[in-house]
Amino acid sequence: MTRLFILLLSREVKGYLFNTNKSWFALGFFLLCILIFPLSLGGSEDLLKKISISSIWICALFANLISLESLFKEDYKNGTLLQYHINRIPFFIIVFTKFICHWLFTGFPIIILSPLFLIFLSGSYENILGLFYSLLIGTPLFSLIGMPISALTLGSAARGPILVFLTIPFFLPIIIFGVLSVNSFSSGSFSEYYLLCAILSIGIIFLPYITIKILKESLE
Amino acid sequence: MSKEYLLEVKNLSCERNYKLIFDNVSFKLCSGGVVLINGNNGSGKSSILMCISGILEYKGLIKINKKYNDKIGYVGHKNALCEEDTIYEYLTFWKKIYNYKKDFNYVINFFDLRKYLEIPIKFLSFGQKKKLSFLRLQMIKSQIWLLDEPISGLDKRTRSLIINLITKHIEKGGGVIATSHQIINLRKVKNIMRVKID
Numbered sequence: 266m267t268r269l270f271i272l273l274l275s276r277e278v279k280g281y282l283f284n285t286n287k288s289w290f291a292l293g294f295f296l297l298c299i300l301i302f303p304l305s306l307g308g309s310e311d312l313l314k315k316i317s318i319s320s321i322w323i324c325a326l327f328a329n330l331i332s333l334e335s336l337f338k339e340d341y342k343n344g345t346l347l348q349y350h351i352n353r354i355p356f357f358i359i360v361f362t363k364f365i366c367h368w369l370f371t372g373f374p375i376i377i378l379s380p381l382f383l384i385f386l387s388g389s390y391e392n393i394l395g396l397f398y399s400l401l402i403g404t405p406l407f408s409l410i411g412m413p414i415s416a417l418t419l420g421s422a423a424r425g426p427i428l429v430f431l432t433i434p435f436f437l438p439i440i441i442f443g444v445l446s447v448n449s450f451s452s453g454s455f456s457e458y459y460l461l462c463a464i465l466s467i468g469i470i471f472l473p474y475i476t477i478k479i480l481k482e483s484l485e
Numbered sequence: 486m487s488k489e490y491l492l493e494v495k496n497l498s499c500e501r502n503y504k505l506i507f508d509n510v511s512f513k514l515c516s517g518g519v520v521l522i523n524g525n526n527g528s529g530k531s532s533i534l535m536c537i538s539g540i541l542e543y544k545g546l547i548k549i550n551k552k553y554n555d556k557i558g559y560v561g562h563k564n565a566l567c568e569e570d571t572i573y574e575y576l577t578f579w580k581k582i583y584n585y586k587k588d589f590n591y592v593i594n595f596f597d598l599r600k601y602l603e604i605p606i607k608f609l610s611f612g613q614k615k616k617l618s619f620l621r622l623q624m625i626k627s628q629i630w631l632l633d634e635p636i637s638g639l640d641k642r643t644r645s646l647i648i649n650l651i652t653k654h655i656e657k658g659g660g661v662i663a664t665s666h667q668i669i670n671l672r673k674v675k676n677i678m679r680v681k682i683d
Contacts, residue, residue, distance in 0.1 A: 272581050332519060344563025351538045351559045352582065352625070484540050485501075 270358050280339075291332035291371040298324040299382050308420025311389050317388030318396055318447045322440050325375045325400060329407040330432055331342065334410045334425060336363055337480065345461040347484055357475040364408055378473040395450030402461040403443040409465075409472045410435045416479040439464070491553055491660040492537070492629050497545035499532050506532050510545075512680050514629065514660040516553075519651075520643070522664040524682035530664035530674060531561065534631045537662065549629070556627035559602050560635060564618035568607035572598060572617060576624075585624040592623050596646060612643045619650055630654060632663040647655060 298424045306313050340346045349359060379400055380393045388396075414431045418424045439461070446457035490513045497510040507529035514520050522530045536543040539561050549555045552625075567575065574591055593599050596616040606614065621632065635651070636644045651661055651675050671677060 269582070272578070275577060280569075339567065343568070344561070345565040345567065347540065347561075347563060348559070348565040350540060351557055354582070392637055453547075485535075485542075 266355070266358070267353060267381055270362065272392050273354075273362045274365065277362050278369075281366050281370040285398040291328045292374050294331055294395045295324050295328035295375055297377075298327060299385070302386060314387045314389065317383055317386035318392060319444050320405070321379055321382055321396065321400075322388060322443050323370075325379075325404060326373060326407065326433075326436050326440055329371055329404065329411060330429060330436075332367065333432065334413045334428060336367060336412065337419060338424075341419045341483065348478065350431060356480060357473060360412065360473045360476050360480070364405075364412060366413075368405050372400075372408060374381055375403060376400045391451045392447050395447040398450070398458065399443045399446045399461070402458065402465055403439050406461070406465055407436060409468045410439070412470055412476045413479055414470065416476050416483060419480075419483045489550065489552065491518075491550050492662075493546070494533075494537070494552075495546040495548075496537060497533065497543055497547065498630075499529065499536055499543045501523050501532065501541070503560045507682055509550055510680065510682065511631055512678055514563040514662055514678075515595075515676060516628070516656050516658045516660060518660050518676035519655060519680065520660075520662045520678045520679045520680060522662065522682060523666065524664075525666065528682040530666075530682055531633050534559065534561070534662065534664060538631055553628045556625055557629050557631060558622045558625040558627040559633075560618045560622050561631075564614070564621070566606050566614055566617065569605060571603050571605055572603045575617065575668035576620060579621045580624055583626070585596060585626075589620065589624065592620050592622045594649060595650075596620060612639050616646070618644065619647060623650075628659045630661045630663075633662055633663060637665065 273293065284401055302316065303313055337346065340349075346359075349356070376397060378398050383396055384390070411432055414428060414435070418431070419429050421427050442457045442461050442464075446455075446461060449455075449457060494513070494516040495511050498508040499506045510533060512520050522533055524530045526629065532541055535541040537547055538557050565579075570578070576593075579585075580589060582657070593602070596619070598616060598620070601609065601613065609617070615635075630651070632651070633648055639647070648671060651663075652671060655661060655671075655676075656673075
């Protein structure tokens with residue numbers, strides 16, 4: 266089991282490192298998206314400061330969203346998932362390796378870069394740690410919630426738009442509590458963090474399970 | 486003396502989107518035998534293979550003899566060929582998945598793919614991709630091979646290579662279930678059963 270996990274994980278990591286569509290595209294999109302805010306607001310530094318946290322969260326959401334499209338697409342299209350199923354490779358290993366890699370290459374770089382972008386958007390230094398923690402809990406949730414929806418839309422012809430319409434409503438609570446948690450962090454209140462942690466703990470158990478069910482159905 | 490069966494299919498029927506695809510299909514695959522499933526396009530030939538491999542839900546009985554290895558080797562229209570991978574990367578990955586200990590040099594030479602080892606799969610022709618799928622199949626230590634249209638769209642040379650490979654597998658005591666709307670010329674194989682699907 267461990268051998269299979271390492272094998273599939275290394276294949277995924279290699280795919281993300283050398284396939285530009287998969288990882289660098291999402292990060293590039295995040296950087297471009299962030300750049301739009303100061304440019305569109307002109308010289309209004311106060312306004313930029315007020316929306317700095319929300320804009321980082323919004324950009325993180327969209328960067329995650331566009332990278333979701335490629336999550337299972339190739340493996341489904343070329344029959345790799347089918348061969349995994351026939352050869353009885355446990356789907357929880359496949360789903361967890363996909364989740365880990367998706368977060369590692371889309372969520373994690375955003376978390377690392379977020380303090381830098383908060384300063385770039387004239388945000389307050391006090392919020393750096395709060396934003397870091399909230400993204401640390403929020404970005405894995407984006408990947409987890411996106412997985413079953415990405416699997417659900419696998420056979421669809423208009424996959425891109427459907428994926429966006431279905432995913433955004435589920436991302437909304439995460440973004441609401443994520444932004445609120447940063448704002449309340451400086452005042453010493455952590456209730457939103459606890460809520461996000463609770464959603465993450467439930468999600469990490471149930472969402473991969475739902476994804477596995479949908480993936481198996483999609484093979485039929 | 487009759488040979489032992491590898492797989493038994495009894496009264497198999499399958500529905501997809503509330504539509505009956507095929508009904509009451511029965512056959513036995515023996516060690517060293519071939520079951521050839523013939524039928525027109527859309528008659529459900531591939532669906533039978535999908536039922537046996539556990540992808541599709543079905544009614545009826547599919548019984549694999551537990552005396553033998555119950556692994557199934559499947560070559561269909563989609564063969565897990567990742568376009569960006571080179572042939573070497575593809576084979577190494579599946580070798581590790583199947584825990585195949587032997588060297589795959591012999592099979593590479595058998596299919597004349599040695600000079601393309603470092604070439605990405607996206608640059609290969611249809612026939613070369615098919616050969617590669619059969620190379621992967623060789624690594625699965627399975628008695629039962631399910632082959633969906635194994636020789637369609639191939640030139641004469643590749644066709645005879647694949648037929649040779651199938652014959653060798655059968656000679657070793659394996660069994661093959663193949664679908665085709667073409668004639669598969671398995672002269673050396675004596676135990677062939679033909680199943681017609683309407």
